[in-house]
Amino acid sequence: MSGRGWADRLLDRALPKGPNGESIRGDLVQERDRRAEREGAPSANRWYARQAISIWLFSTRDRLLGHEWSSSRAVRGGRATGGLATDLRDGLRVIKRAPGYSTAVVLTLGVAMAATVSVFTVVRGVLLRDLPYPEPHQLIRIDGLQEGVPGEGGIDFPTFRDWHERVGSFASLAAFQGSEGVYVDAGIAEVWRGTAATRDFLETLRVEPILGSLYASDEGDIGEQSIYLSEHIWERRFSSDPGIVGQTIPFYEQSWVVRGVMPRGFGYADGGNDYWIPLRQSQWLEARGTGFMSIVGRLAPGTSVEVAQQELLATNRAIEEEVSQQLRPVILRSVTDVEREPVRLMLLTFLGAVGFFLLVACGNVANLALARTESRRRELAVRLSLGASRHRLLRQILAESTTLALIGGTVGTIGAIAGVQGLLAMAPSEMPQRDAIAIDPTVAIFALVLSIGAGVLFGAVPGLRGARIAGSGSARSNSTDRRSRATHQVLAGAQIALAVILLSGSALLVRSFVALNAVDTGFDGPEHILAAEMGLGRADYATPEQVLAFHDQILRGAAAIPGVESVGLSSHLPFSGSRVQFYVVREGEAYSRATATMMGAEMTNGDYRASLGLPLLRGRDPEFDASGRSPTQEILINEVAADALWPGQDPIGRSFSFDVEEGQYSSAASYYTVAGVVPNVADGSLDSAAEPRAYYSFPDFLQLYQFISGRFFYLTVRASGDPFRIVEPLRQLVLGLDPNAPLRSVHSLEQLLRETTIPARFRTVTLTAFAVLAAIVALLGVYGVMAYGVAASVRDIGVRMALGARSTEVRGEVLRQAFGVVAIGGGIGLGVAAALGPVMEAMLFDISARDPATLGGVLLLVLFGSLAAAYLPAKRASRVDPIRVLRQE
Amino acid sequence: MLLAVVRLGAEAFGPDIGEELERSAGRGVTRGALYSTLNRLEGKNFLAWTPEEPGEGRGGHIRRHFAVTADGLAALRERREALLTLWDGIESVLDGDSPG
Structure with missing residues (x-):
């Protein structure tokens, strides 16, 4: 015992x-x-x-040896057993057995997954990842509202100072604005673009320098000449010198003490990220009402945006009473939202589009898998009779589909490396957090989960059918045939519906892109116009006379270059929009915010109108004296301004004024008289409406207003041939006039125009690529379903033909069947596309999201494509030889 | 082993397979070898089993009924073909007919 x-x-x-x-x-x-x-x-x-x-x-x-006895294979009635590894092994076997099928599935899913993973990578980097600041949700941006729209800057310094002292909702509050200057090293001048900010700017964002330290809060006067350099400037210009902190560097004709080096990737502000300097106090900074500042604040712990907004509004009302002056309305938004806003809708649309594409691909491979399952009817029946349960069969089919989907997902993720690069290469520069866009573990997990999901999705239908078919025995029956054909057709119809949705969106974008490129820019021959930026040093050009003397020299010098037809200069680059805007009132009217018209101001000098090729629609050019001033302050305005100020009337000879009472722009009320009207020139982007604008003369303005220095301007040169041929002589000319004022960002207007259409091109090309791929996959799906249907019903067709049916009738019937599937699917797709209209609307220009011609065209295209795809199977059906079929029976 | 399972059909339970093997091999087969082999074949997806009611005299322990899977059948078929190929051409010799 x-x-x-x-x-x-x-x-x-x-x-x-x-x-x-x-x-x-x-x-x-x-x-x-x-x-x-x-x-x-x-x-x-x-x-x-x-x-x-x-x-x-x-x-x-x-x-x-690794062969544990615990592995067990019992399933019927018992627990599901057999590990993941066994399932994967089962799945991998399919590749050996059906290489053609496996390749088709892996490629289809691979392309769709590459698109999906690429877009997700960008979406994650831009929309899902936190901004690179500690507690980014506490960061709030305060902007002034212009005509109800938040604009950059727009806050004046005295108001900011009042908020800083009185508003308790913010732990810290900083004001900043763009800044730029010239750094000269070994005779080569380069322009740095940076940010001038109050001293708590970096502290508010809580970004630590990688070298040096932030201003200590108890530090007294930090001096105006402190500078933080960006890592890339530190590397490029100072060879990453570890001893740079505390050194004095010459910049913009002054000496600056380097306080630290900021990490790569740090860059907040609308201005540049080359350097950060303290905001310089100046007279115009002290003027209430002339807002140029942007404000960023960090909410005090536990405070919400709403509370902060209310406190700020209350403070503003109090200030308005104290100074008896109206302040510009403000809006508080989270920094995160502000950063993401420009690309959010576009990226979400892309994500939706690739989602649809992936579904089309899944529908397609589901149809393939279904056909394969049906052809394995006998094998499945044998398995079932050998003791495999239906659950086991379903699981095996799912294992196969998931394995193939995982391989497709891997292929797709590898493809996405190139896809992300492609997207970034086309993406507009306002895409925030570009550095954060990369395929990382989170993206990989996303791809893994998505692959498994896709595998289950495209395996479920054939899996369930397979289990049922096997149960019905190895003999085919008409009812199972009919049901399986219906499943195929539903899947094909769904693919067509999704493809129509995508194609509709992309067709609308293409048409709106074409319309955008056809916009009249207002000027003539942009390929002959050169625009270059210039900046003069503060020390050498302290007075308006000095600035104007330089203007004069450069205008005359450039005009003398062979090949130059006309030269002008202006305060703003065409397309850049006006940075300076005034409320103006018509002659004889009293000023009030309600009656005043907001008008952009552009200062010009030389032959600006001729250099851009702007025609005079009415009137004449202003008359100037020898000093370039117009004794009667004559100006040009654009069409929108004429309509806004004197609708339906002749504006020539009429005059208007700024709000001289409140704005402190000038000591004397100045009236400007309209000499002529020019066409509207496109602003910022081609799809934005033109703003009312007046073209003042630089000499007039510089004498009157201190806040316009005239030291920064754009040269516009019209050449008779290739404008780039005059770049070198122009450079030499500028070098000779002032080596510290280099010519920078030289472009032809044609290049600048093309740049403004980059966002539109990006979304159009990307969405169209997805749509075309989805359409190809869907049409292949229609072909596959029809071909399979014909192959499966060869017997029926043969019998009918033996009974006297003609081949044209057979062909017609197959085509009719295809037409039915596509018409229903396409109709549903069109309905959904029309319902999604409002989403698209914001990205369209000059075309309705429900444009009947476009949507109808897409449907026709898909119908035609599908019939073409179904034609081959139809032809095959009409050539079935009844005798051979009957003999096989 | 697979042949034994196929041959036993509805009777393919552990002890029966063991006895069938002993009978055809003409010697004892340890149960360690038996269950190890069953486990391996199951791992290769050649065999599958379903649990059945214990019946009497088993101390209430369940019984496993073994069956050959499609893969197992395919493997058997392959093995048979390999064997038959080996016999190809020499059958006539063994049968005593003179070649040619």
Whole structure:
């Protein structure tokens, strides 16, 4: 008896828990008892002990070799068993057995996954990832509202100072604005673009320098000449000198003490990220009402944006009473939202588009998988009769589909590396956090989950059908055939619907892109116009006279260059929009905000109008004296301004004024008289409406207003041929006039125009690529379904033809079937596309999201494409040889 | 082993397979070797089993009914073909007919 004791203990150690071990133990007990009856108990016990030892030996060996006995395969009625590895092994087998099918599935899913993962990578980097500041949700941007729209800047310094002192909702509040200057090193001048900010700017964002330290809060006067450099400037210009902090560098004709180096990727502000300097106090900074500042604040812990907004509004009302002057309305928005806003809708649309594309691909491979399952009817039936359960069959089919989807997902993720690069290459520069866009573990997990999801999605239909088919035995029946064809058709119809939605969106974008490129820019021959930026040093050009003298020299010098037709200069680059705007009132009217018209101001000098090729629509050019001033302050205005100020009347000879009472622009009320009207020139982007604008003369303005320095301007040169041929002589000219004022960002207007259409091109090209790919996949799907349908019903067709049906009738019927599927799918797709109209509307220009011609055209295209795809199977059907079919019966 | 399972059909339970093997091999087969082999074949997806009611004399432990899977059948078929290929061409010799 003692033998049984240790044998059992040995079995306890050797056998796994669960049905496997239990059944082996039962087997041994059963055999021992049988033997005891035949040979007596002692012999049976000895046998039992020997078997226990052998089982212990074998199970230990197997365990060491990695073949645990616990793996078990029972499914019917029992728990689902068989590990993931077994399923994967089952799945991989399909590749060996059906390489053509596997390749088609992997490629289709691979392309769709590459698109999806690429877009997700960008979306994650831009929309989902936190901005690179600690507690980014606390960061709030305050902007002034212009005509109800938040604009950059727009806050004046005295108001900011009042907020800083009185508003308790913010832990810190900083004002900043763009800044730029020239750094001259070894005779080569380069322009740096940076940010001038109040001292708590970096502290508010909580960004630490990688070298040096932030201004200590108890530090007194930090001096105006402190500078923080960006890492890239530090690397490029100072060879990453670790001892740079505390050194003095020459910049913009002054000496600056380097306080630190800011990390790469840090860049907040609308201005540049080359350097950060303290905001310089100046007279115009002190003027209330002339807002140029942007404000960023960090909310005090536990304070909400709403509370802060209310406190700020209350403070503003109090200030308005104290200074009896109206302040510009303000809006508070989270910094995160402000950064993401320009690209949010576009990226979400892309995400939706690739989602649809992926669904089309899944529908397509589901149809393939379904056809394959049906052709494996006999194999599945055999498995079922050999003891596999339906659950087991479903699981096997899912294992296959998931394995293929995982391979497709891997291919897609690798493809996405190139896809992301492609997207970034086309993406507009306002895409925030470009540096954060990369395929990282989160993206990889997303791809993995998506692949498994896609595998389950495209495996579920064939899996369920497969289990049912196997149950119905190996014989085909008409009802299962009919049902399976219906499933195929529903899948094909769904693909068509999705493809129509995508194609509609992309067709609308293409048409709106074409319309955008056809916009009249207002000027003539942009390919002959060169625009270059210039900036003069503050020290050498302190007075308006000095600035104007330089203007004069450069205008005359450039005009003398061979090939130059006309030269002008202006305060703003065409397309850049006006940075300076005034409220103006018509002559004889009293000023009030309600009656005043907001008007952009552009200062020009030289032959500006001729250099851009702007025609005079009415009137004449202003008349200037020898000093370039117009004694009667004559100006040009654009068409929108004429309509806004004097609708339906002749504006020539009429005059208007700024709000001189409040604005502190000038000591004397100045009236400007309209000499002529020019066409509207496109602003910022081609799809934005033109703003009212007046063209003043620089000489007039510089004498009157201190806040316009005239030291920064754009040269516009019209050349008779290739404008880039005059770049070098122009450079030489500028170098000769002032080596510290280099010519910078030289472009032809044609290039600038093209740049303004980059966002539109980006969304059009990207969405169209997705739509065309989806359409191709969907049409292949229609082809596949029709071809499969014909192949599956060869017998029926043969019988009907034997009974006298003509081949044209057979062909017509196949085409009619295809037409039915596509018409229903396409109709549904069109309906959804029309319902999605409002989403598209914001990205369209000059076309309605429900444009009937576009949507109808897409439907026709898809119908035509589908019939073409169905034609081959239809032809094959009409050539079925009835005799051969009947013989096979 | 697979042949034994196929041959036993509805009777393919552990002890029966063991006895069938012993009968055809003409010698004892340790149960360690038996269950190890069953486990391996199951791992290769050649065998699958379903649990059944214990019946009497098993101390209430369940029984496993083994069946050959489609893969197992394919493997058997392959093995048979390999064997038949080996016999190709020498059958006539063994049967005593003179070649040619």
